[in-house]
Amino acid sequence: xxxxxxxxxxxxxxxxxxxxxxxxxxxxxxxxxxxxxxxxxxxxxxxxxxxxxxxxxxxxxxxxxxxxxxxxxxxxxxxxxxxxxxxxxxxxxxxxxxxxxxxxxxxxxx
Numbered sequence: 001x002x003x004x005x006x007x008x009x010x011x012x013x014x015x016x017x018x019x020x021x022x023x024x025x026x027x028x029x030x031x032x033x034x035x036x037x038x039x040x041x042x043x044x045x046x047x048x049x050x051x052x053x054x055x056x057x058x059x060x061x062x063x064x065x066x067x068x069x070x071x072x073x074x075x076x077x078x079x080x081x082x083x084x085x086x087x088x089x090x091x092x093x094x095x096x097x098x099x100x101x102x103x104x105x106x107x108x109x110x
Contacts, residue, residue, distance in 0.1 A: 010034060010075060014058025017075040036076050036097035040083055041069040049084040055094070 008019045008031055019031050038061075040050050046067035052060045052074055060079060063070040070083075074097050083090040 012075050013060035014054045014056075015060045015075050015077060015079075017077060034076050036074055038072045038074050038079070038081070038095070038097050039069060040072075040081060042083065042085075043068055045085060047085065049082075051082040051084070052079040052095075053082070055080055 003025050006022050006024055006029075008022045010017045010019065010031070017034055019034065022029055022031055038052060042048055048066050048070065049062065049064045050066065050070040050072065051062045052072055054060060055078065057080075061072040061074055063072055077097060079095050079097060081092045081095050083092075
């Protein structure tokens with residue numbers, strides 16, 4: 001590996017997360033603190049699909065056929081989250097996902 005200081009791009013689906021000035025002058029390099037857990041809870045409801053998308057619509061992560069809740073690992077950032085049950089869709093826009101866990105409770109998908 002080359003030694004130096006680098007800007008690192010981490011890509012997951014349509015999401016690109018940039019970490020500036022990563023120090024790789026020693027024996028190892030470490031980039032951490034970039035992943036968040038997004039949990040959507042829909043107690044008592046099964047067969048639910050959950051999608052995390054960029055505000056422009058690009059897909060990042062999805063979970064399908066989940067019961068009671070869905071967990072997704074996403075890069076730190078802001079997402080539009082759709083919860084789909086049958087013909088009903090519940091959309092939450094601009095969900096901020098810092099490194100700490102984020103969760104949303106959906107009482108009834110509409």
